[in-house]
Amino acid sequence: MLTYLIQRFGQALVTVAAMATLVFVGVYAIADPIDMLAAPDATPDERAAIGAQLGLDRSLPVQFGTFAWRALHGDLGRSFVYNEPALSVILQRLPATLELALTALVLAVAVGLPLGLWAGLKPSSGSGRTIMTGSILAFSLPNFWQGLMLVLVFAVTLGWFPAGGRGETVNVLGIETGLLTLDGLRHLVLPAVNLALFKLAVVIRLARAGTREAMLQDYVRFARAKGLSPARIVGVHVLKNILLPVVTVIGLELGSMIAFAVVTETVFAWPGIGKLLIDSINRLDRPVIVAYLMLTVCLFVAINLIVDLIYAALDPRVRLSEAA
Amino acid sequence: MIETRRRPCRTLSRAVLCGWALASAGGPLGAAARDLRIGLAAEATSIDPHFHNLGPNNALRRHIFEGLVTTDPAMTVLPALALAWTADDAHTWTFRLRPNVTFSDGTPFTANDVIYTFCRIPLVENSPSSFATFVRPFESVTAPDPLTVVIRTAEPLPLLPTNITALGMLSAKASGAPGPVTFAKGGCAGMGTPPKSTDFGNPKIAVGTGPYALKEYVRGTQVVLARNPTYWGAAPAFDTVTMKPIVSTGPRVAALLAGDADLIENPAIQDLPRIEAAGFTVAKGLSNRIIYIHLDQFDGPGWKTPTIRGTDKAAPPDKNPLLDRRVREALSKAIDRKAVVERVMGGVAQGAGELLPFPLAGTTKDFPVVAYDPKAAKDLLAQAGYPNGFEITLGTPNDRYINDEKIAQAVAQMWSRIGVKTSLDAATASTFFTRRNTFSFSAYLAGWGADSGEMSNSLNSLLLCFDPESGRGFTNRGRYCNREVDRLTIEAMRTFDENERSALLRRASALAMADYPLIPLHFEVTPWATVKGLRYTPRIDQYTLAMDVAVVK
Numbered sequence: 063m064l065t066y067l068i069q070r071f072g073q074a075l076v077t078v079a080a081m082a083t084l085v086f087v088g089v090y091a092i093a094d095p096i097d098m099l100a101a102p103d104a105t106p107d108e109r110a111a112i113g114a115q116l117g118l119d120r121s122l123p124v125q126f127g128t129f130a131w132r133a134l135h136g137d138l139g140r141s142f143v144y145n146e147p148a149l150s151v152i153l154q155r156l157p158a159t160l161e162l163a164l165t166a167l168v169l170a171v172a173v174g175l176p177l178g179l180w181a182g183l184k185p186s187s188g189s190g191r192t193i194m195t196g197s198i199l200a201f202s203l204p205n206f207w208q209g210l211m212l213v214l215v216f217a218v219t220l221g222w223f224p225a226g227g228r229g230e231t232v233n234v235l236g237i238e239t240g241l242l243t244l245d246g247l248r249h250l251v252l253p254a255v256n257l258a259l260f261k262l263a264v265v266i267r268l269a270r271a272g273t274r275e276a277m278l279q280d281y282v283r284f285a286r287a288k289g290l291s292p293a294r295i296v297g298v299h300v301l302k303n304i305l306l307p308v309v310t311v312i313g314l315e316l317g318s319m320i321a322f323a324v325v326t327e328t329v330f331a332w333p334g335i336g337k338l339l340i341d342s343i344n345r346l347d348r349p350v351i352v353a354y355l356m357l358t359v360c361l362f363v364a365i366n367l368i369v370d371l372i373y374a375a376l377d378p379r380v381r382l383s384e385a386a
Numbered sequence: 387m388i389e390t391r392r393r394p395c396r397t398l399s400r401a402v403l404c405g406w407a408l409a410s411a412g413g414p415l416g417a418a419a420r421d422l423r424i425g426l427a428a429e430a431t432s433i434d435p436h437f438h439n440l441g442p443n444n445a446l447r448r449h450i451f452e453g454l455v456t457t458d459p460a461m462t463v464l465p466a467l468a469l470a471w472t473a474d475d476a477h478t479w480t481f482r483l484r485p486n487v488t489f490s491d492g493t494p495f496t497a498n499d500v501i502y503t504f505c506r507i508p509l510v511e512n513s514p515s516s517f518a519t520f521v522r523p524f525e526s527v528t529a530p531d532p533l534t535v536v537i538r539t540a541e542p543l544p545l546l547p548t549n550i551t552a553l554g555m556l557s558a559k560a561s562g563a564p565g566p567v568t569f570a571k572g573g574c575a576g577m578g579t580p581p582k583s584t585d586f587g588n589p590k591i592a593v594g595t596g597p598y599a600l601k602e603y604v605r606g607t608q609v610v611l612a613r614n615p616t617y618w619g620a621a622p623a624f625d626t627v628t629m630k631p632i633v634s635t636g637p638r639v640a641a642l643l644a645g646d647a648d649l650i651e652n653p654a655i656q657d658l659p660r661i662e663a664a665g666f667t668v669a670k671g672l673s674n675r676i677i678y679i680h681l682d683q684f685d686g687p688g689w690k691t692p693t694i695r696g697t698d699k700a701a702p703p704d705k706n707p708l709l710d711r712r713v714r715e716a717l718s719k720a721i722d723r724k725a726v727v728e729r730v731m732g733g734v735a736q737g738a739g740e741l742l743p744f745p746l747a748g749t750t751k752d753f754p755v756v757a758y759d760p761k762a763a764k765d766l767l768a769q770a771g772y773p774n775g776f777e778i779t780l781g782t783p784n785d786r787y788i789n790d791e792k793i794a795q796a797v798a799q800m801w802s803r804i805g806v807k808t809s810l811d812a813a814t815a816s817t818f819f820t821r822r823n824t825f826s827f828s829a830y831l832a833g834w835g836a837d838s839g840e841m842s843n844s845l846n847s848l849l850l851c852f853d854p855e856s857g858r859g860f861t862n863r864g865r866y867c868n869r870e871v872d873r874l875t876i877e878a879m880r881t882f883d884e885n886e887r888s889a890l891l892r893r894a895s896a897l898a899m900a901d902y903p904l905i906p907l908h909f910e911v912t913p914w915a916t917v918k919g920l921r922y923t924p925r926i927d928q929y930t931l932a933m934d935v936a937v938v939k
Contacts, residue, residue: 093820099514101439103837103847105857108519115512143431143438144605145512145583155606210636217644225644226637227630228607238604331632331641333606341633344785346816 067367074363081359085352086129090122095142095346116142129352138356139349143342148349152335152357157237158228159334162326163319165241165254170261171312178269179296179304185274193266201263209256209329216252223252226331253330257323261315265308272304279303305376313369321358422624422920422932425638425647429631431514433586433603435554435594436507439515444552445929449611449627450490451554451594454481454500454535455547459925459934461674461746461839463548467495467555467595468535473882476542477525483533489557490599490614491590497529502558502567505574510583520549527569544882548838560593597622597933606631611932627932642666642915649916651930655732655788661915669914671924674746675835676738676844677787679780679797679905680864681708681717682828693779693828696807701771708828708864714902716766717829720804721797722758727908730792734913738906740895741834741844746926747884748841748891753899756906763804775805781827782810783818788910794831797907822863833910834861839926841891845875849898866903 096118100109113119117128129139138148177197181190200208217225229249231238240246276282277300285295324336331337335354342350428442435447448456454468465471468481487495504527508518525538539546558567562578586592592600597619598611611627630647632638635654641647643664653661658668682691683706691706698704707713723737736743739753767775778801782794791812798808813821822830836843850859851867858872859865871894878890899906914922914930923934 093817094823097819097823098816101515102834102861103843104515105519105860106854107857108516111516112514116514140512142512142514145432145437145514151605158607210640213637213640213644217646218640221645224646225640226632226646227641231604328634329637331630331634331637333604337633338606344814344816 070363070367074360077363078356078359082130082133082352082356083126085355086126086348087122089346089348089351090125093346094118095348098344098346099142133356138353141342141347141350143345143347143350148353149357151350152338152354155333155335155338157239158332159320159323159327159336161239161241162250162253162257162323162332162334163316165250166257166261166319167312167316169254169258170265170315171308173258174262174265175269175308178266179273179301181266182270182273182304183277183296185270194270197263197266200259205256205260205325206329208259209253209326212252212256213329224249226253226329228333253326253332256329257319257326261312261319264311264315268308268311269304272307273300276300276303302376306373309372309376310369313365313372317358317362317365320361420624420937422627422935423646423648424627424629424930424932425632425641425650426629426930427631427633427635427638427650427652429606429633430609432583433592433600433609434510434581434583435556435586436503436510436517437513437583437586439517439552441928445931446609446629447554448596448929448931449598449933450592450596450600451556452596453551453553453555454483455551457551457839457927459671459923461926463551467500471547473544476882477539479537479539479543479546481535481537483535484618485533487595487618488616489560489593489595490616491557491560491593492616493557493559495555495557495595496532497535498532498563498566499555499558500535501527501529501569501574502561502563502577503553503556505567505569505577506556506561506580507553509577509580513583517553520552524569525571542880542882544880544887545838545840545842548840552837554594554596557593560591598627601626622933623935623937624932639915642917645917648920649914649922649930649935651912651914653913653915655734655913658732658734658913658915665918667916667918667921669916669922669924670734670911672736672743672926673835673910673912673928674742674837674839674926675787675833675910675928676741677735677790677793677831677833677907677910678738678741678848679717679829679831679907680848680862681714681866681904682706682825682864683708683714683867683903684825684865685709691828692826693781693811694776696775696777697772699774700776706828707770707772707776710770711902712766712770713772714905716763716770716804717801717806718756718902718905719759719763719766720800720806721756721905721907722800723755723908724758726793726796730789730796731908731911734911735788735908736911738908740899740906741848742836742839742841743909746836746839746841748878748888748895750892750896753896760800760804767805772805775807777807777809778829779809779811779827781818781822781830782812783815783832784812786815786818787833790831790833793907797831825863825865827863830863831907832861835928837927841888841895842875842879845871845891845894845898846879849903850875864904866898866901868898868901868903871898 096109096113100112141148141151144151177193181193184190213225216223227249229240229245230243231240231246232242240250282295285299323334324340327334327336339354430443430446431438435451452466456464456466458464467484469484471479471481473479489495504521507521523539523541523543525540528536561581563576564578565576567574567576581591587603589600597614597617599614601612602610609629613622613625632641638650639653639657642650662668697707727735727737737755739755742749744751780794780798782790784791794810798810801808834848846858847861849862849866850872852859852862852865874890874894878887881887912928916922921936921938
């Protein structure tokens with residue numbers, strides 16, 4: 063177990079280092095940040111002064127060397143645009159995205175799993191077919207279009223929910239959250255639904271396929287022959303077996319929901335990290351872009367690790383070892 | 387209009403309440419709270435008024451930190467914290483300050499705050515675009531009495547009052563200066579520890595004399611301003627102003643339609659009919675931003691213009707055709723500006739003849755706009771030795787100006803029609819401007835907004851000879867150069883008499899435009915949309931200010 067963790071940690075380090083190098087050099091190659099930062103009528107002297115202040119006047123190897131050395135000491139540089147540590151700029155925005163992604167995840171699982179189970183148990187019934195058709199719609203329609211339609215119907219036409227933004231927040235243990243205020247929840251509904259729809263469809267389909275397969279397995283027949291109630295068969299035996307693929311997919315999707323909720327955040331003007339990334343790319347705010355992607359890599363590595371641990375908990379046959 | 391604007395006096399019971407409030411309040415500002423919610427297209431990068439010289443920052447700044455001098459929506463220079471100013475001689479400006487002005491924390495505004503502000507501006511750390519350039523020419527700043535400030539400059543600076551409209555005044559006390567501050571070039575005395583840019587998120591430090599005071603700032607989410615009860619001028623119309631950045635156009639319009647915002651800036655032109663049809667009010671105003679095409683006219687040794695081909699069979703083969711005035715005239719005449727304005731811009735733009743629209747200083751009334759004449763254009767090309775035209779690539783950003791790439795597409799088609807085969811090279815702003823600044827285009831489309839609202843700014847940036855030493859002509863990346871235009875403009879920038887200065891600028895502009903130094907296309911018209919009951923006065927500088935929102939019946 064310990065060797066396994068150390069190995070995973072080593073892998074993560076290599077990935078992070080490679081990522082940082084690629085992104086740093088890549089962003090350096092795109093264009094000169096001074097062109098975006100300086101006022102259009104800045105004189106050459108002023109531009110040179112900005113370059114010197116931000117360390118952009120030095121050669122790429124020197125800039126990268128400074129960056130790497132500081133990064134090793136936990137300093138990912140200061141944002142060019144905000145003059146604040148890049149990491150803290152990102153962390154300020156992280157709660158908004160986490161709130162959105164976790165709500166979407168809970169929605170997807172809480173709604174998708176029962177629907178998928180039902181569709182798997184009654185594949186040829188009317189309700190089963192309706193669920194499946196709905197799921198096709200949910201994952202084949204483009205995410206941004208779904209978002210726009212949600213805004214159009216529920217915000218503009220019906221006026222039930224606000225069209226965008228994050229509502230009132232309260233400070234809980236140093237973290238700003240909108241989950242505890244009515245206004246915050248109202249603002250959360252549409253973006254969370256938008257972000258959840260695709261995952262919801264995936265969960266439904268996985269659960270349905272798993273259920274149909276499991277229902278034909280010997281252990282289900284045996285359980286039935288033993289006289290167990292249908293509720294116990296489905297709720298314990300079938301459910302536990304169909305959860306493995308669902309957990310894998312959800313784990314990966316959670317990562318992508320946190321790191322790349324860009325579309326939803328843009329459509330709903332949600333002040334999360336996805337939107338920060340896009341803004342930073344447009345302004346060539348390199349420290350923020352690099353820090354963001356490094357954080358994303360760490361996030362994915364961590365989620366994968368947690369998924370593996372959950373595997374082991376769900377399925378006693380899975381062993382965590384170096385060979386895994 | 388007494389009750390909140392969001393809940394107008396519609397129902398009977400409300401109408402009764404409204405009537406009662408009207409009777410008891412007896413004025414336009416009633417008892418009920420009135421809030422304004424604004425959806426912005428871009429967020430200010432800091433509350434610090436001296437951190438980043440950028441449109442959104444400067445617009446936000448005007449709510450909280452006033453300058454000595456300000457500009458109205460038409461960019462006329464007006465007194466603000468200074469009542470009057472005079473040029474005593476070519477090197478000295480005296481500003482008489484407005485008496486009885488207090489900061490939002492109650493302390494009085496005096497000359498010491500002015501000196502503190504001028505001293506603090508160059509000290510801002512890591513400013514991505516500094517205001518220091520405005521105070522660098524100051525040799526000395528003194529205060530003979532608490533309501534007088536005397537500024538001495540090394541060079542004559544007739545435009546100093548216009549320049550300092552960009553500088554918001556800080557409170558020396560709230561910023562931590564222990565006592566009187568003395569100005570000295572290269573380091574003032576008595577500054578204490580000036581606050582860092584990030585400290586201005588704190589309403590206790592972000593203290594100004596403006597009509598609104600900072601209440602709350604959450605980056606990326608919102609800025610909340612509250613009415614400054616001690617404001618010296620007319621009482622602000624709103625109790626609170628909430629500004630939310632909604633960067634994408636679609637969601638911004640949706641926020642207005644859904645009732646989440648009372649005012650939005652820059653709705654997409656194609657959405658305007660829909661917004662009006664839904665019962666909202668659209669305000670449109672001419673801006674100081676010209677959209678133009680610059681043409682490479684550099685003639686230095688060893689320089690080959692980068693994106694022109696097919697000139698090998700021309701009369702003087704392999705020469706840059708754009709060096710010939712007739713070719714530039716032909717390219718200008720080939721463009722149907724009316725069609726561009728009507729079809730590409732949806733009528734929301736105005737054809738341009740010179741670099742700034744009338745009546746800004748230094749402009750000429752009814753300056754002729756080059757007329758569409760493809761036949762004359764073809765003849766001019768033939769005369770210049772290009773009867774079969776040539777090939778050119780037109781560079782353009784695709785996310786910087788209103789419909790920028792579409793305009794460039796239209797121009798490319800029009801040029802192709804007179805035989806100049808044009809291909810497009812469209813790129814996102816972050817890469818476009820770096821390539822533009824390294825002279826990678828023979829022709830490029832760009833825009834220029836003259837922050838000072840007068841012609842010397844436009845000429846100085848776009849048409850004076852490109853000279854990195856002096857900084858003149860720095861955005862003149864077509865490197866047009868006419869010494870007479872330079873001479874007239876530089877003389878104008880040293881002339882104190884306003885009429886004389888404007889006359890010199892008019893002459894310089896007319897002289898330059900007769901050369902077809904670049905191709906002016908149109909002036910952008912900026913749209914704002916508001917809910918019924920509010921009216922926005924369009925600003926030439928494109929700022930969105932709560933002070934320019936009027937409550938109407």
